[in-house]
Amino acid sequence: MRNRCIAAAVFIIFCTLIGSCIFGGESDTQAPVASTAVSTSLPTADSAENAPVDSAEKPVNALQASAPLTKAEEQVENIANTQATIIAAVTPETQPEIEVIDSAHIKNQKDVFLAEKIDIMLRRFKPLHSVMLVVEPKTNEIIAWGETKDGKVQNDPDYFVKNTFPAASLAKTITIAAAMESNRYSLNTPIPDQGAHHTLYKRQLRVAENYTGPTIELQDAYAKSANPPLAIIGMNVGASRLKSAAKNLGYNMNFPSGIPGRSNYNPPDTGYGLAEASCGFTESTTLTPLLAAAQVRSILTKKPLEIPWAANLPQFAPKNRIALDVGKFSENTYYGLREAMIRSITNGTARKHISTRNMARKNFNALNIGGKTGSLDGHDPYGRYEWFMGFAQAKEDPSKAIVVVILQIHDLQGFRSQPACQVAAMIINYWAHKTLWSN
Incomplete structure (x- = not known):
């Protein structure tokens, strides 16, 4: 049953990727522009050192979290989340108990x-x-x-x-x-x-x-x-x-x-x-x-x-x-x-x-x-x-x-x-x- 569920999940992911290739032409052309915009707006090393930074988070991570995801990135993230959900559903919460055979009485x-x-x-x-x-x-x-x-x-x-x-x-x-x-x-x-x-x-x-x-x-x-x-x-x-x-x-x-x-x-x-x-x-x-x-x-x-x-x-x-x-x-x-x-x-x-x-x-x-x-x-x-x-x-x-x-x-x-x-x-x-x- 677990193998069947995983196979179904892989099939869904495969179909989704094919669909994104066929219908996602526009987002593919826009992705490099967005990537360029993000890279040009990144601070230099000097400005990063002088900027006030939260001790729990690096400046680059904060900038990436605030930047909007492109459609291609959003699709990949959704597919990853779907796959993780399916695997979690078919994986038993507790592993089956392994019987230990005591052969002394035999x-x-x-x-x-x-x-x-x-x-x-x-x-x-x-x-x-x-x-x-x-x-x-x-x-x-x-x-x-x-x-x-x-x-x-x-x-x-x-x-x-x-x-x-x-x-x-x-x-x-x-x-x-x-x-x-x-x-x-x-x-x-x-x-x-x-x-x-x-x-x-x-x-x-x-x-x-x-x-x-x-x-x-x-x-x-x-x-x-x-x-x-x-x-x-x-x-x-x-x-x-x-x-x-x-x-x-x-x-x-x-x-x-x-x-x-x-x-x-x-x-x-x-x-x-x-x-x-x-x-x-x-x-x-x-x-x-x-x-x-x-x-x-x-x-x-x-x-x-x-x-x-x-x-x-x-x-x-x-x-x-x-x-x-x-x-x-x-x-x-x-x-x-x-x-x-x-x-x-x-x-x-x-x-x-x-x-x-x-x-x-x-x-x-x-x-x-x-x-x-x-x-x-x-x-x-x-x-x-x-x-x-x-x-x-x-x-x-x-x-x-x-x-x-x-x-x-x-x-x-x-x-x-x-x-x-x-x-x-x-x-x-x-x-x-x-x-x-x-x-």
């Missing part, structure tokens, strides 16, 4: 390469609030992370332990875990499917005794994040089984040193509130990013829950592995949860972005990728919460795997950055490029 991370890629994405996409977390499942160690607040990259990941984030549809993991633990449901069990998936009206929960309407398999209801079918499952399973499954996933627990904060899940025994909790259609169910990573790692490894740790993040993650007093799901439930998460990538809400659109084809084909998406409005901080939690595991060597958790909070009235699934796909792609083909 160099202190386990996987510096991946940490640098995350930092680049945060500065490029500029999410309002966000946290990105990558965990190595075998050791359960945090290998890379990134965070923004108010659009600025942070040096400390204090969102890891914050427990005011609504879990949204990530709470559906509790529901299908409770359903499979009850031995009344399998991945292929048909569930009544009435109305839109993103809504939850009471009429969508009323199922006739001899229902013959449309149905959806349990794994697809989870993969497509269908609220009414999951709410129906939760109401049939009951609050007691839901709470038991939630405990195995780390909800309603006070962790050592308060790291992370307590994630809450308290469904009522009956009614519409039970349906809301079953599908995550409520702000009262909360989840910390650190616990979300622990849940995915537990599902992937088929082991009891453990909170991810890091050696150099004492306020935001445990310093070492800590065994928790939680139960373990059956092998069938772990298998079902893993397959349902893979279904979310192949046939569900994450299918569009976690694909060859955002990943190299060879990386995408070499991995088993699973996950769960979720979105809901929240108030601390205020905005639209968008989740992705998932994993990527090499098909040929299952020991090569990562857990990825992405949480972004968008301004409801403002700019939205790239979808959380797209960010997760890029992180997985970076990791796969370095890990699978390093030789």
